[in-house]
Amino acid sequence: MSVTPMRRQYLNIKRQYPDAILLFRLGDFYETFDDDARIVSQVCDIVLTSRPVGGDKRVPLAGVPYHALESYLAKLLAAGYKVAICEQVSDPNGRDLVEREVVRVVTPGTVIEPALLPERRNNYIAAAILEGERAGLAYADITTGEFATTQMESRDILQRLTEELARLQPAELLWPAGSAWPAAFQTLPSARTEYDDWHFDEETARRALMDHFGVSSLAGYGCDGLPLAVRAAGALLQYLQHTQKGALSQLAGLHTYSTEDFMTLDPATRRNLELVETIRTRSTEGSLLGVLDRTRTSMGARLLRQWLNQPLLDRARLERRLDCVQALVEDGLLRANLRKHLEKVGDLERLINRVQMGTARPRDLVGLRRGLEVVPEIAGLAEKMPAGSALAELMAGLDACGEVVDLLARAVVEDPPALLSQGGVIREGFHAELDELRHRSRDAKDWVARLEQTERERTGIKSLKVGYNKVFGYYVEVTRPNLHLVPADYIRKQTLANAERFVTPELKEYEALILHAEDRILELEAVLFKEVCERVAAEAGRVLDTARRLAQLDVLASLAEVAVTHRYVRPEIAEDGVIDIRAGRHPVVEVTLRDHPFVPNDVYLSPEQQIIILTGPNMSGKSTYLRMTALIVLMAQIGSFVPADAAHIGLVDRIFTRIGAQDEIAAGQSTFMVEMIETANILHHATPRSLVILDEIGRGTSTYDGISIAWAVVEYLHHHPNLRAKTLFATHYHELTELAERLPHVRNYNVQVTEVGDQIVFQHRIVPGGADKSYGIHVAQLAGLPRAVVQRAQEILERLERNGTRAPAAGVREPPASQLPLFTLTDPIVEELLQLDINTMTPLEALNTLYALQKRAQSRGKR
Ligand SMILES: Nc1ncnc2c1ncn2[C@@H]1O[C@H](COP(=O)(O)OP(=O)(O)O)[C@@H](O)[C@H]1O
Ligand SMILES: [Mg+2]
Structure with missing residues (x-):
């Protein structure tokens, strides 16, 4: 069957891009056909039509306007499609088929549109x-x-x-x-x-x-x-x-x-420590990055994220970063000036890259020039710094790329239009022919502008007007009553209801001059723009190197700014396997607490004091303490100051975490299985240089299983010669405190709690020694459980303890089910209460449950 030549062309190109949606440029539209059209119509919510392709055959068609490409690209990419963009690469002459070529395939990893990129x-x-x-x-x-x-x-x-x-x-x-x-x-x-x-x-x-x-x-x-x-x-x-x-x-x-x-961080640990986003809302705010990011440029922000994701193991590199941060901490004026200048730098890294790729727009060149113009000012700040310091060295490498700035300043106007095709991009004085063309065009326009006046005078027609439209070009318009005054050299072009339009040979000449000049100007501007881009691109290496130095300065200044704001100290980096933190604070929690101040705590871990068992009631601050330790170590290993009065950090090769159960419950996984997989991972990979954070392991199973597994894990970490990893282990099983008596490198700590009457108050202070009792019931009280329930729970607890069922060392066994009914369950609400596992509930869940229970109790009271 015969098809149109364009259809043949389309099919040929499409054949080369079977897995992409082919956007086929047809004049002002990108058209899609066949199945592509169906997809585009659905994903982009546009009308599906059809188009004849030869014979009486029609195929589905959906088109998007070329100027709105970006928004459609975004939708197609988000829906998981790749998009091949096919442009017209020869000028249409009305006779031959326009040549077309795919110029780019856009995929999630190859997006370059600034609007579509974070x-x-x-x-x-x-x-x-x-x-x-x-x-x-x-x-x-x-x-x-x-x-x-x-x-x-x-x-x-x-x-x-x-x-x-x-x-x-x-x-x-x-x-x-x-x-x-x-x-x-x-x-x-x-x-x-x-x-x-x-x-x-x-x-x-x-x-x-x-x-x-x-x-x-x-x-x-x-x-x-x-x-x-x-x-x-x-x-x-x-x-x-x-x-x-x-x-x-x-x-x-x-x-x-x-x-x-680099320090190894497994995905679970990245998530648990909330390095770049929070677990719950996945927002930067509330993460470590959220606290540390005071960068002034996007390139700095990207680099900080990289640093945070890739802590170093090399002490010398860390000391260099820390030296820079320290210099910027100590010299507030330098820091303020540096950050002020950085604000004006912009995203040099991506700008120069667009120039290199040939996708730069006029305003990108202006941005590039303005960014580079700031460099001498930043480099000037280095003059007052001690020579040879790490910061001075970093700044000394800045290259203002004077020739590039100079070229851009001469070539591009101060405030160009968004698109090259709009014209007026190249500056006066840059290119003689361009100037000449513009001159001529301006003269001709002036002549036309004066024409109205001169013709009114010549003809005596006061209402005579000179105008322009796309079809006829320039014309002289005379209203009907004045037609008898029209001179002989006027040539009639168009008749309107109340007027006629004329041209004169001279006007036509000037018109040709203007139009020709304008075409030529646009053409020439495009050529010159491309040339300028190429000359700039030739220096891209220098620009990029400077951009990257600026990004580093930005990150270092950000870290210094945060250090000053939150009173951080420079950590002492060592390789002795000792972690000694005095009055440490959790960097994120300390800035989010509203009603009470953060209580600082010490941490000491060493080959002798290798494992800390931390006991304490729910909500007392165990998890916060564990995460604080991990975060301080991590911050030190990116070269940041840390939230403490003093910190000695023996470099850590890996941080492992096994934290909490609630999030996996939400994800619908078997908690216990996940927990054990992660624990196994730790036991297989930890080294004596690792830091292991175990928060309530064994929680996903019954108490006895849980205690037994936790016990065995600690023993293994303690004994195994390849492990000996520094470990912080938080648990509400205070039975585990017995481990410290048996294993020489294990120490007990607990979170101090004071009792005021029968109320307990959390001090959030970590002190040596094991917790002597469990406070779960007190938490129940804090949460507002009815007094009668709390009292009853206290009684049951005492009976359980008297029966010795809480001592695991005596032999781990599950009490037979028949032993459980120590009490008569008469009230279904109380029964439900007793079955709640408060330890695994979030405060919000607890509140909701309480609310529901109270509602039921109330409604019963009314009956
Ligand atoms: N050192 C501290 N100073 C002040 N408040 C703290 C401190 N540690 C914890 N908190 C507060 O107590 C809450 C519960 O802490 P968390 O570490 O989750 O307790 P746990 O793990 O023992 O259940 C935190 O959300 C925080 O508001
Ligand atoms: Mg906890």
Whole structure:
């Protein structure tokens, strides 16, 4: 069957992009056809029509206006689609079919539209490959030019790989199509792209990298001997080339790194410690990042997030960061000035990147220039600093890129329009021909502007008007009553109800001049703009280096600002395995408490005092203490000051956490299973340099199981020669305090509680020694349970304790069910109350339950 030439063209292109929605440029629209049209119509909520394609055949059609592309892109990406953008690449001449080409494939990991990107975090795309006990992982952010790769080897390689991916949170992950997608990746936010295996082939990958960088060996990039790192990076590069159609000059280098150089944080620990977002609302506010981020630029914000996700193990690097923070803490004026200037810098990193990619708009160039103009002022601040200091060194490397600034200042006007096609972008005096054209065009326009006056005088027609419309161009309009005054050289063009429109040969000439000049001006501006971009792009390396230094300064100044605001101190970094924190505070809780001040606490962990068992009632502050310790260690290892009076931090290679049960309950998983999987992970991977936070393990099962497991875990951590990890263990099973009597490196601590009458008051103060009793019942009282219930509970507790069923060492056993009814259950409400497991309830749940119970009791009272 015969189809139209355009249909044939469409089908040819579509065939090359079977997994993408093809947006086919047709004049002012991007059209989609067939199944693509159905999808677009549904996802973007636009009308589905049809179009003839030859014979009497019609196919479904849905189109979006070209200027609204971004909002439709956002919808399609969010719905999980990839989008190939096909443009007209030759000018329509009315005769031949316009040539069309896909210029870019937009996928979640290759978005470059500023409006669709988060400013303050990276948008990574990653590629990974797994082989035996080894894995390769590469990632890039094409909006900043970052490109890195690593190779890992481990008995639990999949887990290590998932951990590293969890750090990066890539928007898109490439995975060899021939390998099964691991279930462990389910927790990642990444869109999955199965990429043909041959792209991961070592030779293909190596060749792709070498061609891209124009080198004959990868040795200079540090990955020559790491085949999996090469394969991942090469596959990623090929994919980016395919989607970006080769416009990839911003990927100027490849950084090979080792995950061994950084503290390992598993995904659960990242989440539990609420490093960059809270567990409940997933907001930055309320997370550690929320407290630490006082950055002034988006690039600084992105870097701080990177630092936070990747604490260091290298003492020298940490000391350098800390030296900088200290210098900025001590010199308030310097810090204030630096931050004031940084505010004006903007996102140089992404701006220069857009210039390199060829997607910069006129205002991007102005932004770039203004940002760079601030650099000398920032560099000037360094003059008063002691030479050789880490901060001075960082600042000394700033390059104001004078020629770039100069070029941009000469080339681009101060306040250009948003789009190049609107004209008026290139500054007067930059290019002689352009100036000349503009001159002529202006003269001609002036002539036309004066025409009304001169013709009125010449003809004596007072109401004569000169106007312009798209169809006829310039014209002279004379109203009907005056037509007899029209001179002979007027040529009639158009008749209206009350007037006629004329042109004169001279007017036509000027019109041609103006129109020609305007076309030519736009053309020339486009050429010049491109040239300027290319010249700037040639200096991109210098600009980028400066941008990255500014980002570092921004992060360091942010950390210093926070340190001053919240009275943090410089931690002493050591390698002696001792953690000694004096009067430490939880960085987030201390700023969120309203009605009472935060109570600081000490922490001491060392090879001798390796394990702390912390007992205390619910809501007394155990979890806060544990997290505080982890966060202070982590902050020290990103180079931040810490919330304490003093802190000595022996570097930690990993932080493990096993915290709480409520969130997994919400996620519908078996709590106990999750708990045990995470505990197993800890026992398999902890080292003597690790910090382990165990918050109420064993809670997901019955009391006796729980106590027994917790007991065994502590013993194992204590005895196992490869472990000996520093451990903080919070529990409300005060039976576990017996461990300290048996194991030499275990110490008991408890949260101090004072009793006032029969009320208890939480002091939130951690003191040596085990809690001598459980306060669960007091918490019930605090929560407002009826007095009668509390008293009855107290009685039952005493009977249980007298029967010795709470002593585990005597032999762990579950009391037979027949022993349980110590009391007669007459009231269903009381019965329900007694069955509540208050320890696992959130305050809100407790309140809701109470409310419901009270309602029922009240309604019964009325009956
Ligand atoms: N050191 C402290 N100073 C002041 N308030 C604290 C402190 N530690 C905890 N709190 C308060 O007590 C509440 C409960 O603390 P949490 O650590 O969750 O207790 P637990 O784990 O013992 O049940 C916190 O939300 C906080 O408001
Ligand atoms: Mg707790």
